[in-house]
Amino acid sequence: xxxxxxxxxxxxxxxxxxxxxxxxxxxxxxxxxxxxxxxxxxxxxxxxxxxxxxxxxxxxxxxxxxxxxxxxxxxxxxxxxxxxx
Amino acid sequence: xxxxxxxxxxxxxxxxxxxxxxxxxxxxxxxxxxxxxxxxxxxxxxxxxxxxxxxxxxxxxxxxxxxxxxxxxxxxxxxxxxxxxxxxxxxxxxxxxxxxxxxxxxxxxxxxxxxxxxxxxxxxxxxxxxxxxxxxxxxxxxxxxxxxxxxxxxxxxxxxxxxxxxxxxxxxxxxxxxxxxxxxxxxxxx
Ligand SMILES: [Fe+2]
Ligand SMILES: [Fe+2]
Numbered sequence: 384x385x386x387x388x389x390x391x392x393x394x395x396x397x398x399x400x401x402x403x404x405x406x407x408x409x410x411x412x413x414x415x416x417x418x419x420x421x422x423x424x425x426x427x428x429x430x431x432x433x434x435x436x437x438x439x440x441x442x443x444x445x446x447x448x449x450x451x452x453x454x455x456x457x458x459x460x461x462x463x464x465x466x467x468x
Numbered sequence: 469x470x471x472x473x474x475x476x477x478x479x480x481x482x483x484x485x486x487x488x489x490x491x492x493x494x495x496x497x498x499x500x501x502x503x504x505x506x507x508x509x510x511x512x513x514x515x516x517x518x519x520x521x522x523x524x525x526x527x528x529x530x531x532x533x534x535x536x537x538x539x540x541x542x543x544x545x546x547x548x549x550x551x552x553x554x555x556x557x558x559x560x561x562x563x564x565x566x567x568x569x570x571x572x573x574x575x576x577x578x579x580x581x582x583x584x585x586x587x588x589x590x591x592x593x594x595x596x597x598x599x600x601x602x603x604x605x606x607x608x609x610x611x612x613x614x615x616x617x618x619x620x621x622x623x624x625x626x627x628x629x630x631x632x633x634x635x636x637x638x639x640x641x642x643x644x645x646x647x648x649x650x651x652x653x654x655x656x657x658x
Contacts, residue, residue: 396475403477403532407636410524411643443474455474462542466479 384459386468391436393466395443398429470531477535478629481622482546487561490547491577492617494564496630497540498574498582501606503630507533509587509603516591519651522644526600529637536630541572543623594652597645604638 384392405422412418437447441454449455496502510530517523548561548570556565563579574582590596611631618624 392475393479396477396479399473399475400477403528404636407525407528407532407640410528411521411640411647413521444471446471461474461476462480462538462545464476464479466481 384464388440389464389466389468391432391439392464395429395432395436398425398432401425402429476539476542477532478539478626480539480542480546480626482543483620483622485549485551485555486547486620487551487556487565488559489618489620489623490544491560491564492614493540493543493547493623493627494572494575495577495610495614496607497537497544497572499576499580499610500586501603501610502574502576502582503533503537503540503607504574504582505586506530506603506607507537508584509589510600512587512589513596513600516589516596517593517648519644519648521647522593522597525640525644529640532633532637536633539626539630543626544572545570547620547623593648594645597641597648600641601638601645604634604641608634608638 402422402425405418405425408418409415409422433443436443441457442449445455447455498504507530510526510533514523514526514530517526548556551570556562560577564573564575567573576582588596588599590599608631611627611634615624615627615631618627
């Protein structure tokens with residue numbers, strides 16, 4: 384995994400984590416408009432980054448589109464990545 | 469249903485091969501207060517929850533716990549994957565190695581295998597949410613003991629992240645408990 388791919392993946396991981404945090408908060412504060420604004424903003428950015436990643440490096444989930452050959456299987460798998468840049 | 473996302477929740481860095489440390493970290497892979505127990509406990513308790521907030525929260529925290537379980541498995545794997553036999557012999561990981569090689573396996577640090585007896589689902593939302601809050605505090609405490617014995621900066625960093633998550637989960641479960649309590653009181657009086 385080259386530096387550019389790693390940086391994009393880490394950015395996706397950041398937004399994904401932020402979304403977990405806002406989602407858990409919203410689960411018990413469903414009327415909090417401030418938190419919803421934050422969540423929706425993260426969600427929009429996350430979708431953009433995931434589409435970009437998919438187009439460049441293949442699916443992060445097996446329900447996304449792929450060129451031939453099926454790029455979902457490509458390593459490194461998450462537990463094999465050396466996260467140092 | 470679930471769908472796998474090909475990424476970790478947190479970037480796991482391991483600085484030095486260390487089978488003895490792996491054997492201690494595995495406490496959170498298959499121990500009583502570990503991530504597997506947490507995930508299965510919360511996901512199993514969802515059916516009997518009376519409010520939508522609690523159903524959503526158990527679903528989302530249960531799912532996050534499975535991501536934590538993957539982080540722990542990754543730490544264990546990275547700590548042992550490059551270890552030559554000589555570096556395994558004589559360490560607490562040796563007993564694990566003769567049964568499982570270098571693969572993680574859900575048992576605790578002393579080798580006791582994971583069992584559903586580590587968790588409960590009482591069908592009583594008040595009892596279950598109290599169990600969940602206690603479970604988060606026990607997981608936090610385990611992470612603190614692990615941080616105390618860990619001298620690998622990368623592993624320590626991931627353990628601190630996981631400890632912090634248990635504190636957030638405790639907070640959210642407390643809110644869910646209050647919401648459920650109010651709902652049950654409302655049903656009683658109207
Ligand atoms: Fe956890
Ligand atoms: Fe937790």
